[in-house]
Amino acid sequence: MLVTTMRVSKRLACRAVGLARSTYARTPIAQTPADPDAVLRAILRDYARTHPLHGFRRAWAHLRHDQAMAVNKKKVHRLWKEEGLQVRIYHPRKE
Numbered sequence: 484m485l486v487t488t489m490r491v492s493k494r495l496a497c498r499a500v501g502l503a504r505s506t507y508a509r510t511p512i513a514q515t516p517a518d519p520d521a522v523l524r525a526i527l528r529d530y531a532r533t534h535p536l537h538g539f540r541r542a543w544a545h546l547r548h549d550q551a552m553a554v555n556k557k558k559v560h561r562l563w564k565e566e567g568l569q570v571r572i573y574h575p576r577k578e
Contacts, residue, residue: 523554524562531568538570539563 497504518524530542543559546552563569
């Protein structure tokens, strides 16, 4: 019994099935990994809870220097904004 395997290009296979190639290349939602930044988000929420007047720069400095984590400042800023941890500054009205 002779078994031959025939290789078909993705373009031809998708055309035969009637499927867009971009849909074929996309990873299904069930196979996507969970949030890769979940641990960092939890650390930032905890830091914001214990230091309510600190901003993302001081949180980044704490992670970078005190906890020796190699983390990008832009990433900390993005996560800080997404978590809604912005420090609201109260300016009393001058009359």
